[in-house]
Amino acid sequence: MTDAPPPTFPSPGSTAEVEQGTVLSPKFDADGLVGAIVTDAASGEVLMFAWMNAEALRLSLDTGVAHFWSRSRQRIWRKGEESGNTLAIAEARVDCDQDAVWLKVTVAGAGVACHTGARSCFYRTIVSEAGAPARLARTAS
Amino acid sequence: MTDAPPPTFPSPGSTAEVEQGTVLSPKFDADGLVGAIVTDAASGEVLMFAWMNAEALRLSLDTGVAHFWSRSRQRIWRKGEESGNTLAIAEARVDCDQDAVWLKVTVAGAGVACHTGARSCFYRTIVSEAGAPARLARTAS
Numbered sequence: 001m002t003d004a005p006p007p008t009f010p011s012p013g014s015t016a017e018v019e020q021g022t023v024l025s026p027k028f029d030a031d032g033l034v035g036a037i038v039t040d041a042a043s044g045e046v047l048m049f050a051w052m053n054a055e056a057l058r059l060s061l062d063t064g065v066a067h068f069w070s071r072s073r074q075r076i077w078r079k080g081e082e083s084g085n086t087l088a089i090a091e092a093r094v095d096c097d098q099d100a101v102w103l104k105v106t107v108a109g110a111g112v113a114c115h116t117g118a119r120s121c122f123y124r125t126i127v128s129e130a131g132a133p134a135r136l137a138r139t140a141s
Numbered sequence: 142m143t144d145a146p147p148p149t150f151p152s153p154g155s156t157a158e159v160e161q162g163t164v165l166s167p168k169f170d171a172d173g174l175v176g177a178i179v180t181d182a183a184s185g186e187v188l189m190f191a192w193m194n195a196e197a198l199r200l201s202l203d204t205g206v207a208h209f210w211s212r213s214r215q216r217i218w219r220k221g222e223e224s225g226n227t228l229a230i231a232e233a234r235v236d237c238d239q240d241a242v243w244l245k246v247t248v249a250g251a252g253v254a255c256h257t258g259a260r261s262c263f264y265r266t267i268v269s270e271a272g273a274p275a276r277l278a279r280t281a282s
Contacts, residue, residue: 024275044185049241061269095262100190121236122243128202134165
């Protein structure tokens with residue numbers, strides 16, 4: 001990385017501006033993060049959920065490849081930088097209050113998004129029956 | 142509400158148990174929350190992103206209707222309790238490290254999930270061009 005100034009976005013304005021405006025002004029939380037939902041651009045399946053700080057969001061938008069902020073490693077993380085399963089962004093959306101983004105992606109490499117080797121991180125369904133502890137069942141996809 | 146004990150889930154065990162096990166043991170964050178991604182069970186469209194504490198997750202699983210934790214109002218929130226646009230849960234999934242859930246839902250009432258009146262909270266695409274500030278474009282859906 002260079003010693004360029006940190007990436008910034010305009011601060012959120014009024015509720016009307018945030019919800020109806022045409023300016024991307026993310027509402028970063030106390031840790032400087034917004035949530036990022038990642039879906040498969042072709043199937044629509046939810047692949048993963050991760051976090052972005054301003055730099056990760058800027059890098060993602062500028063390069064078209066998904067970058068996140070790793071809370072455990074406290075650093076920028078280009079998804080797939082080790083596995084090769086990078087995420088090419090087909091479309092990025094932001095929600096009404098601009099504290100979450102939705103990326104529609106195409107997974108490169110082996111085509112799996114989860115570090116466990118599953119295509120999606122959401123590979124288990126919650127099976128709930130009244131009076132019994134919820135259990136998890138592996139899904140087919 | 143009654144004075145029943147607060148809902149609990151088993152504490153997360155080893156990484157292998159969390160990632161490969163059949164026990165729902167959510168990894169709540171420092172605020173006691175997990176993220177909840179909501180998609181339309183029919184179209185797959187991402188409708189909204191919200192938060193759940195243990196009680197909201199328990200109520201959602203027990204009733205089949207989505208409940209969240211409102212961070213702004215600091216209370217349990219049955220989505221649609223005022224608008225009528227409640228969310229019937231067709232399927233619930235949890236991700237690899239059990240700090241996010243994915244709900245596939247059918248929206249009741251007017252069929253819109255966003256408080257702005259949009260079907261989805263993600264009604265704007267981020268349009269990014271090198272060297273220019275990102276702007277937002279309203280989507281058709």
